[in-house]
Amino acid sequence: MLTLRYQNAMSAHVGSGGLSDRELDAAVKAATPAIRAVLHGRARLGFAALPYRENVLSKVEAFARRVRGRFKNFVQIGIGGSSLGAAAITGALLDRFHNERARPRLYFLDNVDPEETASLFERIDPSETLFHVVTKSGETTETVAGMLVALERLHTKVKRPGSHIVVTTDRKKGFLRRLAGEQGWRTFEIPANVGGRFSVLTPVGLVPAAVAGIRIEELAAGAILADELCSRRDPRENPAAMFAIISHLMDARRGRPIHVMMPYARALREAADWYRQLWAESLGKRRTEGGRDVCVGPTPVVALGATDQHSQIQLFVDGPEDKLVTFVTLQRYRRDVYIPSSVRDPAADFLHGKSFTDLIVAEQKGTEAALAAAGRPSMTVELTQVSPRTIGAFFFFLEMATVFAGRLYGVDPFGQPGVEAGKRAAFALLGREGFAAGAAEVEAAVAPDPNYVVR
Numbered sequence: 001m002l003t004l005r006y007q008n009a010m011s012a013h014v015g016s017g018g019l020s021d022r023e024l025d026a027a028v029k030a031a032t033p034a035i036r037a038v039l040h041g042r043a044r045l046g047f048a049a050l051p052y053r054e055n056v057l058s059k060v061e062a063f064a065r066r067v068r069g070r071f072k073n074f075v076q077i078g079i080g081g082s083s084l085g086a087a088a089i090t091g092a093l094l095d096r097f098h099n100e101r102a103r104p105r106l107y108f109l110d111n112v113d114p115e116e117t118a119s120l121f122e123r124i125d126p127s128e129t130l131f132h133v134v135t136k137s138g139e140t141t142e143t144v145a146g147m148l149v150a151l152e153r154l155h156t157k158v159k160r161p162g163s164h165i166v167v168t169t170d171r172k173k174g175f176l177r178r179l180a181g182e183q184g185w186r187t188f189e190i191p192a193n194v195g196g197r198f199s200v201l202t203p204v205g206l207v208p209a210a211v212a213g214i215r216i217e218e219l220a221a222g223a224i225l226a227d228e229l230c231s232r233r234d235p236r237e238n239p240a241a242m243f244a245i246i247s248h249l250m251d252a253r254r255g256r257p258i259h260v261m262m263p264y265a266r267a268l269r270e271a272a273d274w275y276r277q278l279w280a281e282s283l284g285k286r287r288t289e290g291g292r293d294v295c296v297g298p299t300p301v302v303a304l305g306a307t308d309q310h311s312q313i314q315l316f317v318d319g320p321e322d323k324l325v326t327f328v329t330l331q332r333y334r335r336d337v338y339i340p341s342s343v344r345d346p347a348a349d350f351l352h353g354k355s356f357t358d359l360i361v362a363e364q365k366g367t368e369a370a371l372a373a374a375g376r377p378s379m380t381v382e383l384t385q386v387s388p389r390t391i392g393a394f395f396f397f398l399e400m401a402t403v404f405a406g407r408l409y410g411v412d413p414f415g416q417p418g419v420e421a422g423k424r425a426a427f428a429l430l431g432r433e434g435f436a437a438g439a440a441e442v443e444a445a446v447a448p449d450p451n452y453v454v455r
Helices: 011-017 021-040 046-052 054-067 084-093 114-123 141-157 175-183 203-211 216-230 239-252 266-283 313-318 356-373 388-409 417-430 436-446
Strands: 002-005 073-077 105-109 129-134 165-170 186-190 258-263 285-287 293-296 299-302 323-330 378-383
Touching: 002 239, 002 388, 011 356, 021 239, 021 388, 046 216, 046 388, 054 186, 054 203, 054 216, 073 141, 073 203, 084 105, 084 203, 084 266, 084 388, 105 114, 114 141, 129 141, 129 203, 141 165, 141 175, 141 417, 165 175, 165 203, 186 203, 203 216, 216 239, 216 388, 239 258, 239 323, 239 378, 239 388, 258 266, 266 299, 266 323, 266 388, 285 417, 313 356, 323 356, 356 378, 378 388, 417 436
Parallel strands: 073 105, 073 129, 129 165, 165 186, 258 299, 258 323, 323 378
Antiparallel strands: 002 378, 285 293
């Protein structure tokens, strides 16, 4: 279902750009106590329990059955972890042109861009729309703003706005929890010990998936299978552990801090976006858990095969030797297109009788080989196909890899102090109670200095 192949991260295959067997053996030996410490404390990993919560799956599915067919549109209002995972699930498991062919149409209001927001609300009829408002804290500014716009539109169009709103937030605290209780809105919860970027298998991701008809019990089943793989105590037999060890080694010891995820399937483009947040926000930290200043963390980059062979691969092959590429490939695609032989010419003859699967597989192998020949390391995560089960496994694999990597870097993979600093500054500028005193300081920090302006 999920296989990690890493020979092209090894010097035997890519020369000096790869790791020697001795180097990797030493790293595995050094990392083994950390890997086992994570596994020993697995019960404290909130996300690891999510696939086993059958009662939540049942409640979400029951809700989805009640609302399917009632609404033409489903809009998820959330940002970061409150949107990316849900978009990754639906992006992978629904037809790319789902909104043109099926109902409900799915939209993700995951930014406060005024033009995009205005365009969305002009496109949808609120009386035909179910709004899923998602925020772990219950007070995320961007989400609250989007909800207020949706609520105002609903009040002008329907008698019972609350029947068009479902909320996923913390079980006890936060503005949204209080408001939902006062208004009697349908709610789901994000467990207190599950952070936003690890919440994909909570109702954050399950509600839109279930409403769209995706078999969410299969997502959970795939995650459970991956849990078995990623709980192996021997790192050599644990794909998440080896992914973390090699990624950390390439960054910390080999000067390769840029980690590229490149799926060769358009269905996995949003999953790579989700990985980018998971890897960046979890591992990019100023201090270790012990409080020592370190300023560590790899920089994740997303590329799409074969599209980005025509935009980024030139840089990856011939540019700075600072990257580790992870390909994500499929053993089989759900559909295929065969190339006809209607035109005879040497530029086209070699394609006759082949399929687009043949083409994209050859392109991926060619790119991997080109990187290897240039001494640029890569790994490959292979999925059997895109299905609810493999997507659930893929998410769980990357979540465990992130926690393992956090332990190797010595940082807390669940905190996000840098994000909070930006939030506080925005609160000051917007005049939120308790924060306004810092507005002048923020304005001074970003005010244009005429000595450094070009017009």
